[in-house]
Amino acid sequence: MNGIADIAHSIQAAIDQRGRTSLLLLAPILLFKTIFFVIPFFILVRMSLHETDQSGAYNPGVTLDSYVDILSSSFIHGIMAYTFRTAIVVTIVTLLVSIPYAHAAWRADGMTKNVLLLTVVVSLLTTLVVKMYAWVVLLSPIGVVSQAVNRFTGADQVQLLNNEFAVVVGIVYMVAPYAILAIYSVLVSIDEDLIDAALDLGASRPRAFYEVVLPNAVPGIAVATVLAFTWSIGAYAAPVLLGSSSERTFAVQVEEYVISQFNWPHGAALSVIIVVIVFVSLLAFFAFIGRRDVGGEMF
Amino acid sequence: MIESTKRRLARRLTIARTRPRETVELIAFRLLYGAVLAAMIAPLLIIVGTSFNHDATLTFPPDQFSLVWYQEFLTDSRWMRAFANSLLIASATTVLSLVLGTTAAYGIQGVDSRITQVLLPVVLLPLLIPPVVIGIVLVIYMSMLGLFQTYVSIVIAHTLWAAPLVFFVMQAVLSRFDWQLRDAALDLGGTPLEAFRHAALPQIKSGIAAAGLIAFIISLQEFIMALFLSSYATQTVPVLAWSALRQFIDPIISVVSTILMLSIFVVLVPIVLLFSFDWVARQL
Numbered sequence: 407m408n409g410i411a412d413i414a415h416s417i418q419a420a421i422d423q424r425g426r427t428s429l430l431l432l433a434p435i436l437l438f439k440t441i442f443f444v445i446p447f448f449i450l451v452r453m454s455l456h457e458t459d460q461s462g463a464y465n466p467g468v469t470l471d472s473y474v475d476i477l478s479s480s481f482i483h484g485i486m487a488y489t490f491r492t493a494i495v496v497t498i499v500t501l502l503v504s505i506p507y508a509h510a511a512w513r514a515d516g517m518t519k520n521v522l523l524l525t526v527v528v529s530l531l532t533t534l535v536v537k538m539y540a541w542v543v544l545l546s547p548i549g550v551v552s553q554a555v556n557r558f559t560g561a562d563q564v565q566l567l568n569n570e571f572a573v574v575v576g577i578v579y580m581v582a583p584y585a586i587l588a589i590y591s592v593l594v595s596i597d598e599d600l601i602d603a604a605l606d607l608g609a610s611r612p613r614a615f616y617e618v619v620l621p622n623a624v625p626g627i628a629v630a631t632v633l634a635f636t637w638s639i640g641a642y643a644a645p646v647l648l649g650s651s652s653e654r655t656f657a658v659q660v661e662e663y664v665i666s667q668f669n670w671p672h673g674a675a676l677s678v679i680i681v682v683i684v685f686v687s688l689l690a691f692f693a694f695i696g697r698r699d700v701g702g703e704m705f
Numbered sequence: 706m707i708e709s710t711k712r713r714l715a716r717r718l719t720i721a722r723t724r725p726r727e728t729v730e731l732i733a734f735r736l737l738y739g740a741v742l743a744a745m746i747a748p749l750l751i752i753v754g755t756s757f758n759h760d761a762t763l764t765f766p767p768d769q770f771s772l773v774w775y776q777e778f779l780t781d782s783r784w785m786r787a788f789a790n791s792l793l794i795a796s797a798t799t800v801l802s803l804v805l806g807t808t809a810a811y812g813i814q815g816v817d818s819r820i821t822q823v824l825l826p827v828v829l830l831p832l833l834i835p836p837v838v839i840g841i842v843l844v845i846y847m848s849m850l851g852l853f854q855t856y857v858s859i860v861i862a863h864t865l866w867a868a869p870l871v872f873f874v875m876q877a878v879l880s881r882f883d884w885q886l887r888d889a890a891l892d893l894g895g896t897p898l899e900a901f902r903h904a905a906l907p908q909i910k911s912g913i914a915a916a917g918l919i920a921f922i923i924s925l926q927e928f929i930m931a932l933f934l935s936s937y938a939t940q941t942v943p944v945l946a947w948s949a950l951r952q953f954i955d956p957i958i959s960v961v962s963t964i965l966m967l968s969i970f971v972v973l974v975p976i977v978l979l980f981s982f983d984w985v986a987r988q989l
Contacts, residue, residue, distance in 0.1 A: 431812025435805040435868060442861050443831060446846035453845055503741045510738035522738075525746045531969045532749065533926035533943045536962040539950055540748035543755065543763050543959075550751060550765055582745065611730055632833070640835020642929060647950070657837035664841050665933070674845065677838045684833060 454674035463670040472675035482659070482676075489655045492570070493638035496577045500585050500634040501627065503578070508589035508626070509619065513598075526590075530583035538647045541576055542567065545648070568650040576644030581637050585630035592626030593619070628695055635691075636684050656680045749966060756959035763956060774956040784961065786938075787945040791925055794856060794941060798863040798924035799917050805864065806871025806920075807913060811901070814879050831865060839865070840933035847934065854936035862930040867920040874919060878912030911979045918972045925968060 454472055457465040476482050511522040529537070544551045545566040555564045566572060596619065604614040620627075642657035656676065664673035755763045759771035778784050831839065839862070847858040882905065890900035928943035935944055946961050 429812055431808040435809040435872065438805055438864070438868070442843075442846075443865055446842045449846055449849070450842045503744075506734065507738045507741045510734070522742065525742055527973065528966070528969055529745050529749070531922055531926060531973075533928050533946075533965055535928050535943045535946045535950065536752065536965055537748070539946070539954075539958055539962060540752045542950070542954065543752065543765075544748055546763075548762070548764065579745075579748070582741075611727060611734075636833045637835070640837055642835075642837045643947075657835055660837055660841055661933075664844065670845060673841055677841055680838055681834060684835070688833070 450674050451678055453670055454678050456671045456674075458669055458671045463668055472671040473679075476672065476675055476679065485654050485656060485659055488653070489639055492573060492577070492641075492653075492655065493635050495574055496581065496638040497631055497634040499574065499578050500581050501630060504582055504585040504589055504630055505623075505627065507582075508586045508593055509615070511586070511590055512593040512596075523590075526583045526586050529579075530587065534580060534643050537579055538576055538643050541572065541579065541648060545572055545575075567648065568653075570649070570653055572648035573641075573645050573653045576648040577638045577641050578634075580641070580644065581634045584633050584637075588629040588633065589623060589626040592623050592629075596622045624695075628691075632688060632691065635687065639680065639684055639687075749962075752959050753963045753966070755956055756963045758956045758959070761955045763954065763959065774960045777957055778960045778964075781957070783945065784942070784957075787940055787942045790856070790935075790939055791941040791943075794859050794863065794931075795921045795924040797856070797860040798867055799921045801860060801864045802867040802871045802920040803913065803917050805868040806916065807875050810872050810875035810879055811905070813876065814882075814884070831869070836929040837933075840930045843930065844933050854934065854939055856939055858934045859931050859939065859941070860924075862934055863924040863927055866927065866930075867923045870923060871916040871920050874916040875909070875912060878909050878916070882908050915976045915979055918976055922969060922972045926965065 453464065455468050455470070457467040457469050457471065459465040507522070507526075511519060511526070514522060543549055546552065547563060547567075549566075552564060552566050555561070555566065600618050600622075601614050604618050605611070609617065639655075640657050641655055642661065645653045645655045645658050657680075660673050660676050660680070663669045663676060751765050754765050754767060756774060757770050757772070758764065758767040759769040759773060843858065843862050844853065847853040847855075847861075852858045852861075886908070887900045887904045890904040891897065895903070925941075926943065928941075928947060931941045931944050932947060935941065940948075942961060942965065946958055946965075950958055
């Protein structure tokens with residue numbers, strides 16, 4: 407990592423090239439990000455080291471108690487295991503639905519393409535609350551999906567809401583539009599003639615997809631994987647609304663600590679742990695991708 | 706382009722005639738993405754349908770068409786205040802994000818591309834941190850600054866999210882811009898500000914409008930950070946919808962959802978008219 411040297415070099419080059427004034431234009435956004443993003447994160451870390459207090463949010467002092475409490479609690483271990491399992495299932499399902507959809511949107515033209523893209527964009531921009539509410543309505547005992555399942559299976563009453571199934575559906579519904587667009591934006595840069603060439607040379611469609619499209623789409627699929635995984639780790643709305651009390655994720659527990667129990671050091675410590683887990687997972691993922699010698703295209 | 710489409714059509718015809726296996730595969734593929742399309746749009750359409758229910762249940766299709774819940778919504782002072790809060794916060798977020806994002810995108814143009822390569826991950830990093838964590842971080846920080854539960858704190862939270870998006874949209878817009886015009890303005894003795902106003906602004910006006918609309922809609926729809934940072938007095942529409950939803954479900958939430966979705970179209974239509982749809986899809 408020679409990032410800082412790179413930045414310094416680039417800034418120097420830029421100054422030589424254009425004069426100082428234009429780079430000053432970067433100052434407002436950097437200042438804003440520093441004051442309201444970087445500094446608050448340092449305060450979060452500091453907060454996680456404070457002592458807890460029964461009557462107030464925290465006691466000044468330096469201690470690792472919050473971390474010890476959290477990391478040794480079997481209750482938190484359960485939440486951790488649940489969050490990871492859900493994140494893995496969500497990531498797999500998201501990729502399975504996103505890759506064909508993005509591929510279809512890329513190969514389609516005219517009206518079909520517009521409908522496919524419009525749907526993704528509208529879904530992406532729709533607030534999370536509405537999306538989760540939609541599934542509450544659909545999966546509730548009187549909802550369309552439950553009714554259909556009942557009629558189809560002949561079962562009397564199928565429980566579709568307040569379980570792990572509903573949580574996975576909810577998170578996939580939240581992440582899929584982003585995953586689709588991430589894959590789509592990479593697919594559009596592939597030369598479509600390559601596929602025509604593969605087909606002309608006698609490859610079947612699945613074979614052409616597997617040998618030509620998939621290898622070229624790896625950067626988009628990697629971004630989709632990262633988004634699906636990290637966002638399910640941090641999922642809050644879906645587990646609260648579509649799950650039961652046993653579908654508890656990290657984010658739900660953080661909210662519980664900070665808002666309900668007013669225990670800021672524990673909430674801060676768990677937040678720090680989540681961020682660390684997210685970034686360790688990312689590094690591991692990129693190391694894995696990098697070993698397959700395609701990671702260079704990522705950033 | 707037309708040639709390759711023609712070739713593809715010709716091939717499809719031959720496939721349909723000569724290779725039944727290919728046809729089966731094609732149908733399977735269509736069914737697959739058709740199912741995903743349906744799963745993506747049907748829930749939202751069903752919600753719109755239930756907003757026209759007459760009674761308090763959420764049966765679909767509605768037993769009896771009625772606008773009674775729309776009337777209910779429009780006469781409820783809680784929803785109206787949340788609506789006003791949402792508009793205020795979204796407008797302020799738009800202005801702030803446009804200033805921060807556009808200045809940065811303008812400043813970075815023509816600069817060594819490596820600086821963008823380094824900056825890109827730094828700007829994208831916040832997107833990978835769970836919104837609940839950012840919410841909690843800001844709850845703690847804003848409490849210390851005495852801004853907790855104010856409009857200001859929510860606008861700041863939304864700008865953290867919207868400003869990078871404006872930056873990317875504006876960067877894409879500015880990369881198609883003819884820089885010689887601005888250089889000419891500078892050579893003719895204009896100040897940098899005059900050059901921006903007379904040479905650059907007319908060319909990038911529509912881009913700024915598009916970026917502003919995107920920032921507006923992001924703020925309007927954002928919910929988790931607003932949930933943590935708002936109070937009863939400053940809560941936005943999605944936050945109020947969330948708390949209403951957790952207590953009691955009735956068609957008024959469908960009405961609110963329909964209106965929130967409608968706002969997306971109001972914003973999308975001018976952007977799509979200004980730019981192509983494909984372009985919009987790739988910016989987000």
